[in-house]
Amino acid sequence: MGLTLEQYKERARVVSIISEDGKFRGSIIKNTQVAREAQERHSLPAIPALLLARVLSSASLLAVFLNGEERVIVDAIGEGPVSKVSAEAIQVGEVRGFCEYSEIVNTFDKSRFDLALGHGIFRVMRILYNEPDPIIGIVKLVAGDIETDLNYYFAKSEQVFSVALLDSETDTDGKIVNSCGLVLQALPGAEDKDKYLVSEHINKLGKLTSIITPQTDLIEALRRILPWDFKVLKNDRVDFFCRCSKENFVSKLLAMSYHDIVEMRDLGQNELVCRYCNAKYYLTDDDFVNILTQIKAKNN
Numbered sequence: 001m002g003l004t005l006e007q008y009k010e011r012a013r014v015v016s017i018i019s020e021d022g023k024f025r026g027s028i029i030k031n032t033q034v035a036r037e038a039q040e041r042h043s044l045p046a047i048p049a050l051l052l053a054r055v056l057s058s059a060s061l062l063a064v065f066l067n068g069e070e071r072v073i074v075d076a077i078g079e080g081p082v083s084k085v086s087a088e089a090i091q092v093g094e095v096r097g098f099c100e101y102s103e104i105v106n107t108f109d110k111s112r113f114d115l116a117l118g119h120g121i122f123r124v125m126r127i128l129y130n131e132p133d134p135i136i137g138i139v140k141l142v143a144g145d146i147e148t149d150l151n152y153y154f155a156k157s158e159q160v161f162s163v164a165l166l167d168s169e170t171d172t173d174g175k176i177v178n179s180c181g182l183v184l185q186a187l188p189g190a191e192d193k194d195k196y197l198v199s200e201h202i203n204k205l206g207k208l209t210s211i212i213t214p215q216t217d218l219i220e221a222l223r224r225i226l227p228w229d230f231k232v233l234k235n236d237r238v239d240f241f242c243r244c245s246k247e248n249f250v251s252k253l254l255a256m257s258y259h260d261i262v263e264m265r266d267l268g269q270n271e272l273v274c275r276y277c278n279a280k281y282y283l284t285d286d287d288f289v290n291i292l293t294q295i296k297a298k299n300n
């Protein structure tokens with residue numbers, strides 16, 4: 001099935017750049033399609049969808065600078081009606097995510113979506129090839145709008161100067177209609193005055209959704225946004241993509257006890273749901289027999 005020009009233009013994309021003078025690098029994303037797919041897969045009301053859009057953007061913007069299948073996971077965990085919003089991205093443009101919330105969130109005014117997480121933490125985790133353990137940075141949630149929290153995380157946890165703009169919007173039905181973001185990071189040659197100029201410039205931009213729409217060409221947008229010339233490093237599609245499979249779930253079940261699996265079978269708990277993408281897999285009687293046989297063989 002082909003795409004119309006309109007649909008082609010609205011494809012989610014992420015672009016990474018380096019400034020002509022080599023002092024900064026950056027990434028910019030428009031991911032309305034991805035944020036909307038996440039909303040539809042998880043049947044999210046407006047506030048969880050707005051927060052998830054921003055977390056999906058954060059993960060994709062940070063993943064751009066990784067290699068191969070290195071991963072970044074961005075989480076916000078709160079004590080409010082939204083208890084968790086999480087996204088995981090890899091450099092090749094795959095991202096997935098979910099949001100856990102209680103229905104009370106629907107009583108909140110969506111313009112104050114930033115109140116929905118309440119007190120909590122904001123976490124960035126990188127899983128890199130040459131590191132045995134994930135690299136984890138955790139800060140407290142300072143605003144709950146994800147944008148301020150990501151900037152606070154940059155200021156507290158990252159050694160390099162970085163600034164982020166994140167934005168997401170819904171229509172009157174609570175459906176995501178725009179999601180976009182931008183991250184700029186200083187490179188070793190950048191001096192304090194260069195960083196100050198970038199901060200000032202970014203602070204003056206205002207809402208990113210007034211600059212970027214789903215149809216916007218990101219490179220043209222960057223030409224308008226950035227105070228210096230740049231070279232494009234990558235210009236990739238971004239897709240909501242989950243690598244879950246029934247086989248994957250079954251291999252996790254093999255780590256459970258024989259007794260637990262028997263109990264699952266006897267209670268008719270044969271549905272496996274992926275929390276990242278909401279895909280559902282069903283275990284057949286044969287699957288249960290196979291799993292139990294393998295667990296038994298392992299324990300002997």
Ligand SMILES: [Zn+2]
Nearest residue numbers: 242244274277
């Ligand atoms: Zn999945």
